[in-house]
Amino acid sequence: MKYVDEYRDPALAVRLLAEIRQTVTRPWVVMEICGGHTHAIMKNGLDQLLPAQVELVHGPGCPVCVTPVETIDRAVAIAARPEVIFTSFGDMLRVPGSSSSLFMAKSAGADVRMVYSPLEAVALARQNPEREVVFLAVGFETTAPGNGMALLQAKREGLTNFSLLASHVLVPPAIRALLSSPANRVQGYLAPGHVCTIMGWQEYVPLAEEFKVPIVVTGFELLDILAGLLMVLRQLEAGEHGVENQYGRSVSRDGNPGAQRIMAEVFAVRDRPWRGIGVLPASGLVIREHLAAYDAERKFAVETIRVREPEACQSGSVLQGLIKPDGCPAFGRECTPEHPLGATMVSGEGACAAYYKYHRTSHA
Amino acid sequence: MCLAIPGRVVEIFQENGLLMGHIDYSGTVNTICLEYVPEIAVGQYTVVHAGFALSVLNEEEAQQSFAAWRELTQAVAAQGTDVFGNPLEK
Amino acid sequence: MHNLNPEDFSCPLPIMEYETIQLAHGSGGRLSAELVSRFFLPRFGNETLNRLEDQAVVDFSQGRLALTTDSFVVDPLFFPGGDIGDLAINGTVNDVCMSGATPLYLAAAFIIEEGLPMVTLHRILLSMEKAAKSAGVQIVTGDTKVVNRGCCDKIFITTTGVGRVPAEANISAANLQAGDTIILSGSIGDHGMAILTSREGLSFASRVQSDTAALNGLVARMLQASPAIHAMRDPTRGGLATTLNEFAAASGAGIVLQEAAIPVRPEVRGACEVLGIDPMYVANEGKLVAVVPGEVAGTVVAAMRSHPLGREAAIIGEVVAENRGMVVMRNALGAQRIVDMPVGEQLPRIC
Numbered sequence: 001m002k003y004v005d006e007y008r009d010p011a012l013a014v015r016l017l018a019e020i021r022q023t024v025t026r027p028w029v030v031m032e033i034c035g036g037h038t039h040a041i042m043k044n045g046l047d048q049l050l051p052a053q054v055e056l057v058h059g060p061g062c063p064v065c066v067t068p069v070e071t072i073d074r075a076v077a078i079a080a081r082p083e084v085i086f087t088s089f090g091d092m093l094r095v096p097g098s099s100s101s102l103f104m105a106k107s108a109g110a111d112v113r114m115v116y117s118p119l120e121a122v123a124l125a126r127q128n129p130e131r132e133v134v135f136l137a138v139g140f141e142t143t144a145p146g147n148g149m150a151l152l153q154a155k156r157e158g159l160t161n162f163s164l165l166a167s168h169v170l171v172p173p174a175i176r177a178l179l180s181s182p183a184n185r186v187q188g189y190l191a192p193g194h195v196c197t198i199m200g201w202q203e204y205v206p207l208a209e210e211f212k213v214p215i216v217v218t219g220f221e222l223l224d225i226l227a228g229l230l231m232v233l234r235q236l237e238a239g240e241h242g243v244e245n246q247y248g249r250s251v252s253r254d255g256n257p258g259a260q261r262i263m264a265e266v267f268a269v270r271d272r273p274w275r276g277i278g279v280l281p282a283s284g285l286v287i288r289e290h291l292a293a294y295d296a297e298r299k300f301a302v303e304t305i306r307v308r309e310p311e312a313c314q315s316g317s318v319l320q321g322l323i324k325p326d327g328c329p330a331f332g333r334e335c336t337p338e339h340p341l342g343a344t345m346v347s348g349e350g351a352c353a354a355y356y357k358y359h360r361t362s363h364a
Numbered sequence: 365m366c367l368a369i370p371g372r373v374v375e376i377f378q379e380n381g382l383l384m385g386h387i388d389y390s391g392t393v394n395t396i397c398l399e400y401v402p403e404i405a406v407g408q409y410t411v412v413h414a415g416f417a418l419s420v421l422n423e424e425e426a427q428q429s430f431a432a433w434r435e436l437t438q439a440v441a442a443q444g445t446d447v448f449g450n451p452l453e454k
Numbered sequence: 455m456h457n458l459n460p461e462d463f464s465c466p467l468p469i470m471e472y473e474t475i476q477l478a479h480g481s482g483g484r485l486s487a488e489l490v491s492r493f494f495l496p497r498f499g500n501e502t503l504n505r506l507e508d509q510a511v512v513d514f515s516q517g518r519l520a521l522t523t524d525s526f527v528v529d530p531l532f533f534p535g536g537d538i539g540d541l542a543i544n545g546t547v548n549d550v551c552m553s554g555a556t557p558l559y560l561a562a563a564f565i566i567e568e569g570l571p572m573v574t575l576h577r578i579l580l581s582m583e584k585a586a587k588s589a590g591v592q593i594v595t596g597d598t599k600v601v602n603r604g605c606c607d608k609i610f611i612t613t614t615g616v617g618r619v620p621a622e623a624n625i626s627a628a629n630l631q632a633g634d635t636i637i638l639s640g641s642i643g644d645h646g647m648a649i650l651t652s653r654e655g656l657s658f659a660s661r662v663q664s665d666t667a668a669l670n671g672l673v674a675r676m677l678q679a680s681p682a683i684h685a686m687r688d689p690t691r692g693g694l695a696t697t698l699n700e701f702a703a704a705s706g707a708g709i710v711l712q713e714a715a716i717p718v719r720p721e722v723r724g725a726c727e728v729l730g731i732d733p734m735y736v737a738n739e740g741k742l743v744a745v746v747p748g749e750v751a752g753t754v755v756a757a758m759r760s761h762p763l764g765r766e767a768a769i770i771g772e773v774v775a776e777n778r779g780m781v782v783m784r785n786a787l788g789a790q791r792i793v794d795m796p797v798g799e800q801l802p803r804i805c
Contacts, residue, residue: 001390001724003370003409003421010786012433017787035805036366045789063805089414090729090801116656116729116802117415119382119397124655139414142366143804146416149399156381194366197411197418220368227433248425250411256419259400337797347805358791366805367730386659389728391721392647395657412728414804415657 003249007221016226017049023233027053029185030232031178031321033171034192035062036220038351042358044222054233057185057321058351060174061192063139063167064091065319065343065350066274069309071167072097074302075136078165079110081300085128086112087121088136095346098307102136118150125154125162134296137164142194144168144285145259148266151287151294163296166287168267169274171195172203173283178320179211186321188232190218190225193247198263200255204243212241219247266291275309275343276316313342318351325355332356368413370421373398373406387412467576468492475570480600489598493575497583498562498593510594512559518619520555522546525612531574533652535644535664538611539581541739544668546615547589548688551670552742554623554677557589561614563597567606578609589668591615622681629684630705634773635751637744639672639758640665640766641717642694643733645740647725656729656802662721667740672763676744679757685745688738692796695734697743698781699795708777711793713785715770729802734793736800745773 032038038058041047047056060066076097079086086102093102093114106112111131115121118135125133137147147164154162171192178184191204196217204215214235218228228246235241245251263285272284287295297303313335314328325331325344335341337353344350371387376398378384383398387410398404401417410417470492478485495504502510526542543560550557562582566575586593644665651660669688676683685705689697694716702709718726718733726733740763746754751769758764781793 001370001720001727002372003426004727006430013787016433034366043791045785045787045791048789049787089804091803091805093801094798113655114801116394117397119415120655120657139804140366142368142413142418145400146397146414149397149416153380153382192366194368194411194413194418197368223433227429246429248429249422250419252419256400258402259416259418262400347803357794367803369724369727371724371728389721389724391661391719392651392724392728393659393661394651394728395659 004221007219007223009223013222013226016223016230020054020226020230020233021051023230023237024051024053025237027055028187028233028236029055029057030188030190030229031057031059031186032190033059033061033175034190034195035065035347035350036192036194037190037218037225038354040220040222040225042354046225054229058318058354059178059321060274060277060319061140061171062344062347062350063143063169064095064347065315066169066277067092067095067138067167067343068273068275069098070305070307071165072101073307074297074305075102075165076100076105077302077305078134078296078300079105079112080108081132083132084111085124085131085133086110086136087115087124087133088112089138090114091347092136092138095343096340118147119153122150122154122159122162125159126157129161131161133162135162135164137166137168140169140171140192140195141198141263144267145198145262148262151266151291152262154294155291160293163294163299164287165296166267166285168285169272170269170283170285172207173280174274175207177280177283179207179213181320183320183322188214188236189216190228190232191215193217193219193224193251196247196251196255198256198259200253201243201245201251202253208241208243214241214244216244216246217251219250276313276319278316315342315344315352318344325352328352366413368411368418370409370411372409373404376404376406385417387417467573468496470572473572475566475568475572475575475600477568477600477602480566480598486598493579494596494598497579498586498596500592500594502592502594503596510559510561512594515618517621520550520553520617520619521614522549523612523614524549525610527607527610528649529607530652531578531608533664534648534660534662536666536739537578537581538609539578540585541666542611542613543582543585543589543591544666544739545690546613547591547668547670548742550615550617551673552625552686552688553617553619554625554673554683554686555617555619556674557591557615557617557670559594559616560586560591561595562593563612564599565606565610566598566600567608568600568603570608575609585668589670620677620681623677623683625683625686627685627687627701627704630701630707630745630773631684632707632773632775633748634684634745635748635769636698636709636711636771636773637746637751637755637758638694638716638768638770639669639742639764641719641722642689642738642741643718643722643726643736645738646693646736647722650729650731650802651725658725660721660725662725665738665740667763669740669742669763672742672758672761675757675761676754679753680746680750682750683744683746683754686742688742690739691737693733693735693737694743695781695793696795698793701745702779702781706778708774708779709771709781710774710777711771711781711783713783715768717766717768730804731800731802735796748772
């Protein structure tokens with residue numbers, strides 16, 4: 001596959017690894033914010049190959065993992081209604097709410113369907129005018145424009161039986177919250193390449209300036225991640241801080257203006273709770289007032305469903321990089337992919353699941 | 365967080381008033397919305413996420429990275445072995 | 455869509471009063487008899503089945519029998535490269551022959567939802583006929599039930615197979631020994647991705663073809679080359695990762711795989727990348743993985759490559775004394791990771 005295979009070349013990876021070894025002279029803590037990076041790092045075994053001075057911390061960049069329990073509970077409540085066809089990306093189906101998941105709701109009789117694109121949910125609304133089609137719109141800036149586009153398309157086609165249960169999150173406010181925390185240990189960041197494909201890298205310049213941290217926008221293949229790390233480490237070693245773009249083949253300074261326009265048209269920025277972390281200011285997207293007819297929360301009056309997060313799960317500390325997944329007392333014991341306590345164990349991209357899948361050192 | 369995969373545009377068309385395209389990933393083809401990349405042409409590569417094309421891939425930038433990596437790491441004579449010093453199995 | 459088969463034209467749809475299956479077709483009365491005589495017997499007919507007794511009575515020489523049963527439910531019924539019919543034959547033939555046995559007879563039971571178009575049933579039976587002929591097995595007994603609409607999804611097929619196990623074969627997942635070599639007969643993930651990409655609602659206009667095939671011919675050639683095969687399975691549901699984990703668990707041995715040695719077709723890999731799915735966990739229906747003593751591995755691979763279904767056979771790893779009960783994958787950089795059992799079905803993901 002072009003743009004994939006050449007970025008997995010082991011010979012070049014070896015050279016980049018050697019260059020990283022030569023560059024590093026003292027310990028550094030670098031966070032990869034994005035779950036996609038975490039997955040690629042674990043899958044390629046980069047944590048085993050990097051010099052011991054480089055500590056990678058897995059950040060909160062998994063939309064499934066940070067979706068609040070109450071959003072799942074609201075989804076399950078809506079899905080249970082007989083007139084509803086509830087649609088979702090595959091990621092969210094297994095995620096446990098406080099007592100059920102969408103998969104469990106399906107077993108209990110709900111019409112829950114998996115889609116690959118939100119436009120498929122719009123097609124379902126078109127084909128089933130007598131039913132209410134609801135789409136669980138999760139994701140970061142990468143996914144929000146497409147979900148917004150689905151809403152606008154339904155509106156354009158006059159489909160009144162389509163709505164979004166929206167639970168979108170934004171990356172820069174999360175980085176700001178992590179950097180502002182007194183417990184912060186992270187010295188440099190790999191920023192998410194696909195979020196930046198939409199938003200552009202300029203969004204991160206104020207963060208790098210204010211907190212004096214290097215931030216490198218990074219792609220998702222083996223060589224991308226190694227090159228991104230090398231760029232962060234070079235800045236750290238040189239005492240510099242700034243935004244660099246490793247993923248130039250997809251990311252520009254200003255991103256994708258068309259996608260940003262749709263996002264702004266459909267969604268407004270609000271404070272929002274992140275599962276395991278708490279409420280972060282201006283970190284979420286909600287459907288704008290004039291589109292309320294397409295907002296499933298209002299349409300099905302589920303805003304009253306409120307839930308407290310379970311306490312045994314330390315996913316919050318994991319997502320903030322305060323502990324490693326296997327540092328949690330429940331890891332691999334009460335909490336496994338079969339019986340997850342928190343979403344970081346459910347999602348394939350969650351730090352806990354990635355650790356469990358690829359790297360159970362205690363068992364190895 | 366966001367799984368997005370590069371593919372080649374093989375066809376561009378309108379469907380329900382939206383700019384759509386067929387994208388080929390080494391022989392597997394699916395239908396993708398191209399509304400955010402109206403400038404894209406057949407034969408170009410795009411990064412696809414959840415049914416939407418996010419960007420037109422910049423071949424020149426891609427070539428530059430490779431040139432830079434080769435140059436950057438030329439000094440390293442580790443070629444042929446893995447990071448543990450074992451011969452590479454290709 | 456399923457390709458039109460010239461045989462569909464040479465075997466025209468039998469003339470029946472109804473265009474779709476009725477509950478009465480499963481009542482045991484005249485319509486049931488008509489369904490059997492006009493649909494099933496012309497396809498599968500043989501001396502044993504034609505007697506229409508309540509059971510098949512067959513000759514059997516002394517020795518060991520391999521017996522297996524499997525139910526087939528698949529959506530869609532017809533997918534690129536195959537359909538529920540050839541799947542139901544090949545799947546059971548493969549389960550029989552993974553013991554080293556020569557498959558001989560099959561039994562087939564059909565649960566049909568009322569309303570299934572006769573033409574659909576006919577197409578499935580034609581496909582079963584062809585697959586059974588190609589695998590060299592006879593369908594000697596069977597059963598048909600019709601259930602109310604909504605009580606099953608179009609058609610479920612259960613096939614049971616028996617085969618004769620050669621005296622020298624001793625094949626079991628428990629037999630793995632350190633020093634053994636792991637051989638895979640070809641590329642992985644083809645069937646599962648053919649099904650997934652042909653599901654409605656995933657926007658695919660895909661070229662991924664299922665690999666459904668009967669492996670008894672390949673197995674016979676392998677046993678001819680060396681009867682010393684320790685373990686053999688066809689990695690169906692749960693994929694190669696699941697089968698290898700079953701081997702490791704049953705034998706208590708460790709398995710180390712070389713990631714670069716495992717073949718995945720480009721179009722399968724493309725579909726896997728798009729949907730965020732790991733081909734190691736995707737179903738195959740025409741592949742086998744064999745564990746053989748290191749010293750015969752070369753001979754077995756050469757024999758496999760001489761068979762059309764084993765042309766891409768490759769050594770993918772070895773059995774080791776370390777990592778007991780675990781499967782570990784080594785990548786080109788020398789890093790190792792655990793290849794675990796999957797929790798459930800892999801779902802397409804966006805993140």
